Amino acid sequence: MMEISMSNNQNSQVDTLGPQAESRLLEFTASELFLKTFREGMDLVEETAAYLDGPGRQDSKQLGRNEALTYASQSMRLTTRLMQVASWLLVQRALKEKEMTTAEACQEKYRLVPEDNSDAESAQSLEKYATTLPALLLDLLARSEALYERIVRLDRSLYGTIAAQKGNTVADQISRLEAAFARVQN
Numbered sequence: 001m002m003e004i005s006m007s008n009n010q011n012s013q014v015d016t017l018g019p020q021a022e023s024r025l026l027e028f029t030a031s032e033l034f035l036k037t038f039r040e041g042m043d044l045v046e047e048t049a050a051y052l053d054g055p056g057r058q059d060s061k062q063l064g065r066n067e068a069l070t071y072a073s074q075s076m077r078l079t080t081r082l083m084q085v086a087s088w089l090l091v092q093r094a095l096k097e098k099e100m101t102t103a104e105a106c107q108e109k110y111r112l113v114p115e116d117n118s119d120a121e122s123a124q125s126l127e128k129y130a131t132t133l134p135a136l137l138l139d140l141l142a143r144s145e146a147l148y149e150r151i152v153r154l155d156r157s158l159y160g161t162i163a164a165q166k167g168n169t170v171a172d173q174i175s176r177l178e179a180a181f182a183r184v185q186n
């Protein structure tokens with residue numbers, strides 16, 4: 001399923017987790033909470049994709065220029081957020097199915113970091129046009145943000161405070177996507 005290489009640094013981080021942490025990870029992936037969270041996350045991914053590929057296209061065409069730009073920006077953030085959620089959930093499922101070891105699942109590159117809400121321009125734009133943006137987009141944004149924050153808390157609880165690997169954080173990936181999207185828009 002996945003090809004993973006580990007450095008000595010990553011091995012030492014895993015060693016500090018100990019058998020209790022490993023047991024807790026395995027208990028979580030076998031729990032009803034994980035199954036419910038996995039279903040919720042994957043259902044939200046599917047619902048979002050169906051909306052953005054279907055009715056969302058029509059909704060965005062009915063918006064003014066500034067609202068359409070805000071719609072595009074927010075739908076990109078929504079998609080990126082849900083890709084991270086799905087990735088995290090799939091790693092946990094791989095751990096459950098024994099397709100991945102706990103040492104592999106503990107690697108820094110699989111950790112989530114809280115979203116950077118410092119993008120004031122995007123937040124202001126969303127706030128400014130919230131009344132004209134499609135209600136379903138706003139609902140998907142709110143639900144995805146709540147799910148993402150819940151999974152960040154689960155990640156921290158299960159994996160501790162393993163620092164995100166520099167150059168491979170979720171924030172770095174989002175920044176690269178936003179930069180690419182900005183180039184396409186210009």
